[in-house]
Amino acid sequence: MRVLIDTNILISASLSNEGTSYQAYVKAVTHPNHGVICDQNIDELRRVYNRKFSHKIQALERFLALALTVLEVVPTSVVDVSDEALVRDISDRPILRAAVTAKADVLLTGDKDFLESGITNPKIVTAADFLQME
Numbered sequence: 001m002r003v004l005i006d007t008n009i010l011i012s013a014s015l016s017n018e019g020t021s022y023q024a025y026v027k028a029v030t031h032p033n034h035g036v037i038c039d040q041n042i043d044e045l046r047r048v049y050n051r052k053f054s055h056k057i058q059a060l061e062r063f064l065a066l067a068l069t070v071l072e073v074v075p076t077s078v079v080d081v082s083d084e085a086l087v088r089d090i091s092d093r094p095i096l097r098a099a100v101t102a103k104a105d106v107l108l109t110g111d112k113d114f115l116e117s118g119i120t121n122p123k124i125v126t127a128a129d130f131l132q133m134e
Contacts, residue, residue: 003028004036004099005071006109007044009127014045014063015053021110024127028108029070037067038098040076074102083121089113106130 005028012021029035042064049060077097084093092113099107104122107114114124125133 001032001105002034002036002103003106003108003130004038004095004102004104004122005041006095006107006111006114007041007048008110009108010037010041010045010067011048012110012127014060014067015056020127020131024108024130027131028106029067035071036074036099036102036104037071038074038076038095038102040094040098042073072102074098077101083117083119086117086119087113088117106133 005025009021009025012019013025016022025035027033045060045064049057053060075098076094077100078094079097080093081097081100084096087093087096089111092111096107096114096119099122107122107124108127108130109115109124110126115126117124
């Protein structure tokens with residue numbers, strides 16, 4: 001299954017190798033699954049670290065160096081997709097576009113704007129729900 005991993009999951013997974021987000025990240029990048037991120041995820045990750053965790057930038061870069069060996073990075077499409085208006089936060093819509101363009105089966109996130117959108121393709125799930133999926 002193709003799994004686009006949202007920035008909030010990447011942040012949690014990069015900060016701690018314990019917990020649900022890290023376990024979901026590992027499952028997403030482990031066969032038979034295929035982990036996907038978009039260029040916007042990487043930009044957001046660096047922005048958040050610079051703002052909130054500037055003392056951990058080196059740890060982020062080590063995490064990214066390893067992560068990028070197992071993740072597919074897809075471009076963030078500028079073309080609207082049919083359900084994107086259902087996502088309240090317009091800054092999240094490019095992530096949905098990337099998931100649709102990458103043909104992701106799942107969008108792995110903790111973001112309520114995605115989780116409460118009602119979008120069914122890709123399936124939008126929390127880390128805990130993703131760990132329960134077969």
